[in-house]
Amino acid sequence: MNRYPLWKYLLLLFVLAAGVLYALPNLYGEQPAVQVSNAGGDAATQALVQRVRSTLTDADAAPEDITLEEGRLLALYKSTEAQLRAAGVLKRQLGNDYTVALNLAPSTPDWLRAVGAEPMALGLDLRGGVHFLLEVDMETVFNETYDRYARDIPRFLRDESIRYSRASREGDSVRLQFPNAQGLNEAQDALGGEFDVLRFNEAPDADNTLVATLTETEQQRITDFALQQNLTTLRNRVNELGVAEPLVQRQGESRIVVELPGVQDTAEAKRLLGKTATLEYRLVAQGQDAQAAERSGNVPAGTELYKTRDGRPILLEQDVIASGDQLVDASSGFDQQSGSPAVFVTLDGQAASKMFDTTSAHVGDPMAVLFIENRIDTRYENGEEIRERKKVEEVISVANIRSAFGKRFQTTGLERGEAHDLALLLRAGALAAPVNIVEERTIGPSLGADNIAQGRLAVIVGFVLVIAFMAIYYRGFGLFANAALLMNLVLIVALLSLLQATLTLPGIAGIVLTVGMAVDANVLIFERIREELGAGNTPQSAIKSGYDKAFSSIADANVTTLIAAIVLFGFGTGPIKGFAVTLSLGIITSMFTAIVGTRAIANLVYGRKRRLQKLSI
Amino acid sequence: MRLIKSNTSIDFISYGKYAIIFSALLILMSFVSFSMEKLSFGVDFTGGVVVEVGYPDAVALDEVRGALDEGGYPGATVQHFGSSDAVMIRLASEEGAESSEVSTQVMQSLHADNSAAELRRVEFVGPQVGDELINKGGLALLYTVIAILIYVIVRFHWKLAAGAVAALVHDVLITLGVFSLFHLDFDLTVLAALLAVIGYSLNDTIVVFDRIRENFRRMRKATPVEVVNASINQTLSRTLMTSGTTILTLLALFFLGGEVIHGFATALLIGIFIGTYSSIFVASALALRLKITSQDLFPPKEEDAEKASRVTR
Numbered sequence: 001m002n003r004y005p006l007w008k009y010l011l012l013l014f015v016l017a018a019g020v021l022y023a024l025p026n027l028y029g030e031q032p033a034v035q036v037s038n039a040g041g042d043a044a045t046q047a048l049v050q051r052v053r054s055t056l057t058d059a060d061a062a063p064e065d066i067t068l069e070e071g072r073l074l075a076l077y078k079s080t081e082a083q084l085r086a087a088g089v090l091k092r093q094l095g096n097d098y099t100v101a102l103n104l105a106p107s108t109p110d111w112l113r114a115v116g117a118e119p120m121a122l123g124l125d126l127r128g129g130v131h132f133l134l135e136v137d138m139e140t141v142f143n144e145t146y147d148r149y150a151r152d153i154p155r156f157l158r159d160e161s162i163r164y165s166r167a168s169r170e171g172d173s174v175r176l177q178f179p180n181a182q183g184l185n186e187a188q189d190a191l192g193g194e195f196d197v198l199r200f201n202e203a204p205d206a207d208n209t210l211v212a213t214l215t216e217t218e219q220q221r222i223t224d225f226a227l228q229q230n231l232t233t234l235r236n237r238v239n240e241l242g243v244a245e246p247l248v249q250r251q252g253e254s255r256i257v258v259e260l261p262g263v264q265d266t267a268e269a270k271r272l273l274g275k276t277a278t279l280e281y282r283l284v285a286q287g288q289d290a291q292a293a294e295r296s297g298n299v300p301a302g303t304e305l306y307k308t309r310d311g312r313p314i315l316l317e318q319d320v321i322a323s324g325d326q327l328v329d330a331s332s333g334f335d336q337q338s339g340s341p342a343v344f345v346t347l348d349g350q351a352a353s354k355m356f357d358t359t360s361a362h363v364g365d366p367m368a369v370l371f372i373e374n375r376i377d378t379r380y381e382n383g384e385e386i387r388e389r390k391k392v393e394e395v396i397s398v399a400n401i402r403s404a405f406g407k408r409f410q411t412t413g414l415e416r417g418e419a420h421d422l423a424l425l426l427r428a429g430a431l432a433a434p435v436n437i438v439e440e441r442t443i444g445p446s447l448g449a450d451n452i453a454q455g456r457l458a459v460i461v462g463f464v465l466v467i468a469f470m471a472i473y474y475r476g477f478g479l480f481a482n483a484a485l486l487m488n489l490v491l492i493v494a495l496l497s498l499l500q501a502t503l504t505l506p507g508i509a510g511i512v513l514t515v516g517m518a519v520d521a522n523v524l525i526f527e528r529i530r531e532e533l534g535a536g537n538t539p540q541s542a543i544k545s546g547y548d549k550a551f552s553s554i555a556d557a558n559v560t561t562l563i564a565a566i567v568l569f570g571f572g573t574g575p576i577k578g579f580a581v582t583l584s585l586g587i588i589t590s591m592f593t594a595i596v597g598t599r600a601i602a603n604l605v606y607g608r609k610r611r612l613q614k615l616s617i
Numbered sequence: 618m619r620l621i622k623s624n625t626s627i628d629f630i631s632y633g634k635y636a637i638i639f640s641a642l643l644i645l646m647s648f649v650s651f652s653m654e655k656l657s658f659g660v661d662f663t664g665g666v667v668v669e670v671g672y673p674d675a676v677a678l679d680e681v682r683g684a685l686d687e688g689g690y691p692g693a694t695v696q697h698f699g700s701s702d703a704v705m706i707r708l709a710s711e712e713g714a715e716s717s718e719v720s721t722q723v724m725q726s727l728h729a730d731n732s733a734a735e736l737r738r739v740e741f742v743g744p745q746v747g748d749e750l751i752n753k754g755g756l757a758l759l760y761t762v763i764a765i766l767i768y769v770i771v772r773f774h775w776k777l778a779a780g781a782v783a784a785l786v787h788d789v790l791i792t793l794g795v796f797s798l799f800h801l802d803f804d805l806t807v808l809a810a811l812l813a814v815i816g817y818s819l820n821d822t823i824v825v826f827d828r829i830r831e832n833f834r835r836m837r838k839a840t841p842v843e844v845v846n847a848s849i850n851q852t853l854s855r856t857l858m859t860s861g862t863t864i865l866t867l868l869a870l871f872f873l874g875g876e877v878i879h880g881f882a883t884a885l886l887i888g889i890f891i892g893t894y895s896s897i898f899v900a901s902a903l904a905l906r907l908k909i910t911s912q913d914l915f916p917p918k919e920e921d922a923e924k925a926s927r928v929t930r
Binding site for chain 2: 516559570
């Protein structure tokens with residue numbers, strides 16, 4: 001009477017097999033590896049794999065294997081010594097165009113990788129590293145924006161010959177006072193056409209006064225732009241640090257999370273995150289031979305010698321037309337007429353008028369964009385690593401001036417990818433909205449290792465205690481529950497690996513807690529079976545009604561806990577989320593294993609015995 | 618093996634009076650403690666800097682304090698952390714710890730004194746982030762309670778829901794009270810533990826409620842008090858078993874899980890202890906005071922109601 005149809009056993013076996021399969025990679029551990037990536041952030045290619053392989057083989061440091069996954073190149077080694085030696089070789093040979101970082105690669109066998117089985121990712125609290133939360137100072141950005149409009153609007157009114165008596169910035173608005181109502185009306189019509197990102201309202205508290213504020217969409221656009229710009233610059237800078245798997249991610253309205261696994265020198269990291277880049281628009285010096293100047297070292301007066309990105313020398317006029325802090329926006333798109341890729345640039349008022357003066361006098365001449373960044377370079381001298389700060393200046397774009405332009409202009413004649421890259425570089429060079437570190441969490445590597453060891457010990461001891469207790473208290477059925485508990489643990493690990501969730505210390509706590517609570521469903525069922533037996537029912541019907549009657553309690557009890565876990569997930573930041581995830585997964589898997597799993601075993605053991613006299617419970 | 622006899626018939630409800638006095642005392646103690654000591658919020662909430670430093674050998678706190686004094690941080694709280702070769706340094710927001718540079722400078726002054734000092738952990742939380750976390754944390758507690766309240770009203774009845782929510786507010790208050798009384802650090806992990814306590818406390822209570830519902834159906838002639846008493850007795854063994862296994866694993870976390878997880882394990886241990894007590898003595902007792910009856914859980918069908926009204930007419 002207590003029999004499961006074959007498909008239920010098969011389902012259970014299938015889930016168990018899949019669970020074991022996907023939990024398995026976590027047992028293989030990790031092996032030392034050297035990670036190589038393009039300093040520019042592009043994905044690594046097969047060509048790079050060839051180059052790394054030959055470089056390493058030539059230096060007698062051939063790796064065990066080289067893998068290329070999702071643009072990450074990893075050279076795998078058996079020992080840490082071999083890894084360190086290879087990293088040294090690669091740093092010396094590849095130069096500064098590539099980032100070489102030490103990493104740990106999961107030594108998952110190929111057959112497991114083929115089915116997509118990967119080990120869980122470890123959180124910073126377990127592997128060591130730095131977590132920064134950066135806040136983009138939007139107040140400063142908006143202040144600057146309103147300051148700029150407080151300069152631009154009066155200039156526009158003067159150009160249009162509209163008389164105004166006063167123009168000033170007041171908080172988050174620009175106030176414009178006019179001598180009479182006619183002036184106000186004229187201005188309102190003219191301004192609305194020119195400044196479509198502003199809203200002009202008549203001041204309620206004063207006559208003939210307009211108040212200009214940014215529209216909501218423009219505010220949102222400025223916020224997004226500032227965020228995007230900071231994300232780009234931060235990513236570039238983090239790449240310089242040579243961190244294996246950095247994370248730079250937007251969080252909420254105005255925050256950025258930066259996670260640098262394995263980094264201990266937080267002072268260095270903070271300096272780098274706070275460093276600056278800028279750019280300058282300059283005319284290319286006409287009638288001068290840049291190559292001759294480079295050979296002889298004689299740079300003509302009033303010019304300066306630079307190099308383009310591909311290494312060609314170029315002479316630029318000393319005079320700066322516009323600099324990065326005057327650049328309002330830069331984005332890539334398509335030219336409306338020709339449809340070819342283009343970069344659209346917007347300058348602020350002051351720079352726009354200088355740009356207009358310059359370009360009207362130099363139609364047909366080439367103009368260049370010079371990118372300036374403070375970078376930290378690593379050199380090797382006599383086998384010693386030397387780090388030095390370096391000012392890197394390079395010309396990122398040269399284009400001919402086709403006609404006079406001012407505030408808004410576009411650069412065409414680029415490939416699509418080039419346009420995208422140039423826009424990114426321009427934005428990186430524009431004055432970034434200032435960022436403040438509002439949260440830092442650093443875990444040293446030894447503490448990370450301690451945390452793993454302690455976490456593992458707590459899971460094992462907790463598990464053994466519960467197993468022993470259950471076996472003593474419920475004997476045969478206790479063993480069924482223990483089998484289910486083991487399966488539950490395997491399933492949680494498998495699901496966490498499959499979801500590529502990050503395991504944190506609170507996450508481990510969640511697993512431990514789940515082990516304690518997972519037996520609850522079984523306790524409910526077993527107590528019910530005991531009751532039914534006590535009420536004089538036959539063992540077979542006691543098993544059946546025990547499972548049936550306990551079900552509604554189990555469901556209700558678990559749903560409420562699940563509600564708490566889900567709220568926790570919604571609230572959670574970082575580590576707390578990890579706890580919520582393991583707790584929720586644990587609730588779901590434990591219901592499955594405790595109800596279906598133990599019932600299957602009970603059915604196998606007792607189900608076929610017609611004259612069953614006694615249960616081991 | 619059985620620790621609890623299968624046919625216990627303890628009159629839990631008549632102990633109700635004492636339970637109410639006991640609970641009221643505990644809650645009063647919590648409030649008195651809040652008003653005198655407040656909660657000692659960790660840097661997660663107050664903002665500030667925590668630096669954990671490891672030394673190869675045992676280190677004297679005075680030595681560390683001296684180094685910090687010279688580095689310009691006389692207001693730092695310094696204490697051993699876990700063992701005598703690890704030190705935890707805490708600077709509250711008001712003491713100038715408002716920038717992430719502080720941790721760097723703290724390490725510099727420690728290195729100046731003893732170059733073997735090894736940075737183990739830094740937590741810097743800006744004041745605005747801390748404020749946000751307090752708000753978000755409070756809201757999270759509130760949302761959990763509301764979501765659970767709705768679930769229990771839909772699945773059972775508002776009288777039982779009121780009992781359940783009273784029980785879990787009771788559990789959270791007392792757990793907070795214990796934290797305040799013993800000056801335990803209240804950080805993010807403790808908040809997570811409190812939310813888990815809510816889930817757990819409910820879990821326990823719901824199992825009893827489920828039995829109450831079942832028994833109202835089976836024990837037609839019994840009074841509500843008898844039904845509730847029987848239900849608590851029948852589930853007693855399960856309640857204690859589950860709490861037992863959970864407490865076993867929590868003890869493993871408490872003793873072996875390391876310092877970082879200590880507060881979490883402490884909060885859950887207290888919470889589960891109180892939660893077990895409240896699901897036996899508080900939740901159902903309150904539902905009884907709200908006069909829960911069989912009709913509340915099984916409303917008479919409409920036809921029956923019509924018939925009944927015809928008879929009275």
